Amino acid sequence: MSDNNLKKIIIEPVTRVEGHGKVSLLLDEQNNVKQARLHIVEFRGFERFIVGRPYWEVPVLVQRLCGICPVSHHLAAAKAMDIIAGVDELTPTAEKMRRLMHYGQMFQSHALHFFHLCSPDLLFGFDADPAIRNVIGVARKFPELAVQGVMMRKYGQEIIKATAGKKIHGTGAIPGGINKNLSIEERDFLLKDIDQMVEWSIGAVNIAKDYTLKNVDLAKSFGTFDSNHLGLVREDGAMDLYHGNLRAVDKDGNKIFDQVNYKNYLDYIAEEVKDWSYMKFPFIKSIGPENGWYRVGPLSRVNICDFIDTPLAEKERQEFMAITGGKPNHMTLAYHWTRMIETLHSIEKIKELLNDPDLQGTDLVKIGKRRGEAVGLIEAPRGTLFHHYKVDEHDQVTMANLIVSTTNNNTPMNTAVQKVAEEHLSGKPEITEGLLNHIEVAIRAYDPCLSCATHAMGKMPLIVSLFDHKGELVDKKVKE
Amino acid sequence: MSEKMITFKIDGVEIKAKVGQTIMQAADEAGVYIPRLCYLKDLTPHGSCRVCTVKVNGRCQTACTEPAVDGAEVENKTEEIEGIRRDIVDMLFVEGNHFCMFCEKSGNCELQAEAYRLSICAPKFPYLFPARDLDGTHPDIFIDRNRCILCGRCVNASRDVDGKTVFEFVGRGSEKKVAVNADANLGDTNMAITDKAADVCPVGAIIKKRVGFAVPVGKRIYDEKPIGSDIEAKS
Numbered sequence: 001m002s003d004n005n006l007k008k009i010i011i012e013p014v015t016r017v018e019g020h021g022k023v024s025l026l027l028d029e030q031n032n033v034k035q036a037r038l039h040i041v042e043f044r045g046f047e048r049f050i051v052g053r054p055y056w057e058v059p060v061l062v063q064r065l066c067g068i069c070p071v072s073h074h075l076a077a078a079k080a081m082d083i084i085a086g087v088d089e090l091t092p093t094a095e096k097m098r099r100l101m102h103y104g105q106m107f108q109s110h111a112l113h114f115f116h117l118c119s120p121d122l123l124f125g126f127d128a129d130p131a132i133r134n135v136i137g138v139a140r141k142f143p144e145l146a147v148q149g150v151m152m153r154k155y156g157q158e159i160i161k162a163t164a165g166k167k168i169h170g171t172g173a174i175p176g177g178i179n180k181n182l183s184i185e186e187r188d189f190l191l192k193d194i195d196q197m198v199e200w201s202i203g204a205v206n207i208a209k210d211y212t213l214k215n216v217d218l219a220k221s222f223g224t225f226d227s228n229h230l231g232l233v234r235e236d237g238a239m240d241l242y243h244g245n246l247r248a249v250d251k252d253g254n255k256i257f258d259q260v261n262y263k264n265y266l267d268y269i270a271e272e273v274k275d276w277s278y279m280k281f282p283f284i285k286s287i288g289p290e291n292g293w294y295r296v297g298p299l300s301r302v303n304i305c306d307f308i309d310t311p312l313a314e315k316e317r318q319e320f321m322a323i324t325g326g327k328p329n330h331m332t333l334a335y336h337w338t339r340m341i342e343t344l345h346s347i348e349k350i351k352e353l354l355n356d357p358d359l360q361g362t363d364l365v366k367i368g369k370r371r372g373e374a375v376g377l378i379e380a381p382r383g384t385l386f387h388h389y390k391v392d393e394h395d396q397v398t399m400a401n402l403i404v405s406t407t408n409n410n411t412p413m414n415t416a417v418q419k420v421a422e423e424h425l426s427g428k429p430e431i432t433e434g435l436l437n438h439i440e441v442a443i444r445a446y447d448p449c450l451s452c453a454t455h456a457m458g459k460m461p462l463i464v465s466l467f468d469h470k471g472e473l474v475d476k477k478v479k480e
Numbered sequence: 481m482s483e484k485m486i487t488f489k490i491d492g493v494e495i496k497a498k499v500g501q502t503i504m505q506a507a508d509e510a511g512v513y514i515p516r517l518c519y520l521k522d523l524t525p526h527g528s529c530r531v532c533t534v535k536v537n538g539r540c541q542t543a544c545t546e547p548a549v550d551g552a553e554v555e556n557k558t559e560e561i562e563g564i565r566r567d568i569v570d571m572l573f574v575e576g577n578h579f580c581m582f583c584e585k586s587g588n589c590e591l592q593a594e595a596y597r598l599s600i601c602a603p604k605f606p607y608l609f610p611a612r613d614l615d616g617t618h619p620d621i622f623i624d625r626n627r628c629i630l631c632g633r634c635v636n637a638s639r640d641v642d643g644k645t646v647f648e649f650v651g652r653g654s655e656k657k658v659a660v661n662a663d664a665n666l667g668d669t670n671m672a673i674t675d676k677a678a679d680v681c682p683v684g685a686i687i688k689k690r691v692g693f694a695v696p697v698g699k700r701i702y703d704e705k706p707i708g709s710d711i712e713a714k715s
């Protein structure tokens with residue numbers, strides 16, 4: 001592959017986030033960081049062009065939002081459209097096929113982030129030369145690990161193909177059910193490698209755990225801040241990535257609300273608009289925009305659940321929670337560890353499902369009485385994903401509201417950047433290489449969509465601008 | 481007494497035809513596939529899409545309407561003819577709003593299948609992005625005019641087979657569109673889901689509601705074999 005071709009692959013997704021992650025740091029008169037802003041300036045407009053489309057098309061249409069975790073959008077929309085189609089409970093085959101698809105997606109997305117995007121930071125250090133600190137560098141120095149990353153991602157993609165028909169942008173979930181079951185051949189093909197995948201997942205948890213424990217002082221301070229956490233839990237409080245009720249806890253683990261039926265999310269969550277970002281700022285209504293913002297994603301899910309219903313992941317969860325005495329863990333870097341706990345949980349679930357004969361069932365779709373409005377929620381790899389639709393009597397969508405995971409993490413990402421900037425900008429109005437590196441690592445921990453475009457070649461395209469207390473630009477660094 | 485037969489050639493291969501058969505009919509029976517979009521066996525051919533263009537003794541004709549003539553030399557799969565077809569199919573794509581990635585007809589769509597067969601990977605003409613309307617008023621049938629290629633199958637099927645004249649063409653040139661009983665919505669007509677007109681659309685412009693993506697990827701008509709394979713299997 002020529003250099004030119006390589007560059008095109010990397011830049012292409014970046015253009016959708018306006019070329020760069022943009023960060024503005026506003027200083028006060030003493031040159032301390034007053035505010036950090038991560039600007040998300042991409043504008044997609046999906047909520048608008050879904051309007052008018054027939055409801056059964058939406059799960060396939062809306063997944064085009066993303067190429068990394070389209071399954072999340074596919075399933076969140078399908079869950080909403082089940083309700084529109086008048087179906088409250090799927091057949092066991094349909095529900096389990098969708099769960100298998102979702103766990104496959106969680107597995108591949110988390111593996112992609114950990115091995116391809118984040119591992120260079122952990123293995124080489126945040127300040128290492130970008131020429132080494134990238135996935136190619138990992139492949140050179142830790143070839144076995146690089147292969148595991150590729151093979152784990154591939155395995156997740158094979159699960160998606162077997163359930164959705166294609167590895168990316170499939171069609172499996174349809175309103176009221178699923179369009180295929182899992183053939184014996186597909187099942188046996190996937191079972192062949194399952195034990196290897198479990199073993200590698202345990203290894204990956206250990207890498208993240210060992211790193212965090214070895215660098216616990218760094219982890220405790222790096223972009224760490226108290227926050228609320230939000231996510232779905234099962235009725236018995238277990239982690240459930242596919243379906244459940246909303247739970248939010250405060251920084252000490254006290255429940256702000258619990259077992260809330262997500263169809264009523266608007267009673268609990270609101271979104272604030274700020275003039276410097278296209279991304280909204282969600283918050284818990286009862287607390288207000290100032291302090292009601294929350295985190296979502298792997299860290300939050302492990303923080304809020306009472307237990308994980310698969311033995312290996314539950315053991316890891318207990319070990320993780322022991323560090324903070326059972327209270328929520330607020331370390332930004334702990335996202336990596338919890339992401340790997342979820343990876344292990346997902347592969348345990350996949351193994352359980354592959355051995356379930358319901359997947360070979362033939363009762364795939366249910367039909368009910370049409371309804372006009374529905375909400376579908378799912379725990380996407382990056383966090384809680386909200387889909388809300390209204391459909392008219394002609395079967396056409398009249399309203400769509402999507403709160404995506406990265407949006408939920410908007411304020412937390414800004415806060416993390418601020419914390420890091422405070423630490424690495426010591427009274428001088430200039431942007432150092434160290435500051436750039438650390439901002440990059442803090443943002444990446446949240447695995448926001450823009451990170452997918454950034455780390456593959458060790459070059460996170462990032463613009464950091466520094467403004468003094470008068471609002472004048474005093475320094476600007478661009479990292480191509 | 482047996483029917484009178486004639487002989488002509490397609491790309492140098494001798495084809496037998498009954499007197500009165502079109503080139504398309506004779507070719508189909510002989511297992512030679514000529515790409516087509518508006519032609520459907522049960523409907524009166526009208527040569528509107530021009531995708532079945534062939535050269536008969538050096539002149540361009542539509543194979544679906546042109547009678548087979550004894551001794552004629554027909555060019556079908558030549559570079560020139562394939563180029564013409566490619567351009568025609570390409571124009572059909574850019575003149576509408578064909579988003580295969582979320583169209584439920586994908587994999588069963590004749591336009592998409594012809595494009596694959598003609599190796600069209602990307603359009604060479606600029607997209608026009610026309611503003612087209614949708615009609616969801618019928619309880620069982622949905623119209624998405626973004627995907628209409630004006631083949632006229634629905635117009636003919638409704639008129640000639642269903643006896644209802646639900647559809648008709650209105651407007652001219654780039655403004656031309658399929659209208660429903662002049663200017664009404666489909667829900668105002670007597671069209672039924674069992675009508676022939678509900679079954680003939682080659683693209684995703686007239687679809688049956690709530691079917692969506694019920695057929696999984698891999699089981700759709702053109703997932704395994706290209707369009708025309710059934711005809712070529714006869715040879």
